[in-house]
Amino acid sequence: MTTLTASRSDASHLFSAPVIVAALGYFVDIYDLLLFGIVRLPSLASLGLSEAEISLTGASILNWQMTGLLLGGILWGVLGDKKGRLSVLFGSIITYSLANIACGFVQDADTYKILRFIAGVGLAGELGAGITLVSEILPKHLRAIGTSLVAGIGLLGAVVAYFTVEFFDWRYAYFIGGGLGISLLLLRIGVFESGIFKDLKNQKHVEKGNFFSLFNNRDRLSRYLKCIGIGLPTWFVIGILATFSNEFGKALGIAEAIKPGLSIMWCYVGLSIGDFCSGFLSHWLESRKKAVFYLMLFTLLCSCIYLYAGVKTSGQFYFVAGLLGFGIGYWAMFVTIGAEQFGTNLRATAATTIPNMVRGTVVMMTTLFASFKESFSVINSGALVGVICFLIGIYCILTVPETHNRDLDFLEE
DSSP, rough: OOHHHHHHHHHHTTHHHHHHHHHHHHHHHHHHHHHHHHHHHHHHHTOOOOOOHHHHHHHHHHHHHHHHHHHHHHHHHHHHHOOHHHHHHHHHHHHHHHHHHHHTTOOOOOOOOOOHHHHHHHHHHHHHHHHHHHHHSOOOOHHHHHHHHHHHHTTTTHHHHHHHHHSSSSSHHHHHHHHHHHHHGGGGOOOOOOOHHHHHHHHSSOOOOGGGTSSSSSSHHHHHHHHHHHHHHHHHHHIIIIHHHHHHHHHTTTOOOOOOOHHHHHHHHHHHHHHHHHHHHHHHHHHHHHHHHHHHHHHHOOOOOHSSSOOHHHHHHHHHHHHHHHHHHTTTHHHHHHHSSEEEEETHHHHHHHHHHHHHHHHHHHHHHHTTTSSSOOOHHHHEEEHHHHHHHHHHHHOOOOOOOOOOOOOOO
């Protein structure tokens, strides 16, 4: 009876309103984050841009969105520690929802850039705030599973985005994304703030959400940089191997043209499954570090297969893309590690900025990839970028402090 009662209690925690809202919020977040990449060609073509203009303007709009993500990560992170996790969770949702609805009405490229920048700012706050809230309200033995549920459900937004664009005009795809976000706000009834943050809020003497304090202490800076480093292989897979999959497919001699959108979709299918599994793996191993390390090694193996095992058909290629996605399914665990590394007065700032800093490194990865291609083949250029990302990632996960079962009710001095 005691075991049954405990199981029911665990289930009630895992399926509580904050966990559900955080998961659905991240679902809409991923839908909107990837939507421009999916509708880039048809949307810009419908605005009357030539093929050359689409390439340049599309890259520019993506850069504007990425800039919004970087700045928004800092903004929402600081607000999360100063005003509360819920204020960021709902503030970010309303920001990117309205921006995406507005994207459905866009008539020129300059307005498109501004709206994607605003959407990027909004999208930056969702995951960090959700993971921080869920980490603080769940019992320590359920944190890994809870945050994996949030990310596993959320990442399915990529699959829905792909099929939405397949069946609807790109403008309606934006309307659907914005509408999903607005509908999500109705679920805020019953969602409660983290008790740990409530206690902190009453401590007026404690400095909260000082982004620069992450850099003025050697130990904090080391933890912060290592958390960012752990995430590099995830966006190597998404930003290089999946995004440029058409180039890799051609270099491998695959007869059928590889579609980057389809590669990304299968990658996210694997990523969603991997995120579900990573939480249970961490729970079983009683270690965040071991779970992430094993999945990182699996990703490294799959990257070698992707590049050098002689994949010859599109079916095999997309299957390996799914395996790569499963390997980087430690994404939720990586964000959870970031949240657990820091005290309550800096937790939201760290957990929100860390994943967005990792996303920002894609610019450096693509720059290196393009630079390497001037001297090496596409395959070897991708491999060189991967070597850098995996060396940094493996070093960081092996040296970062373990946080499994850590009590989160502490402050950064």
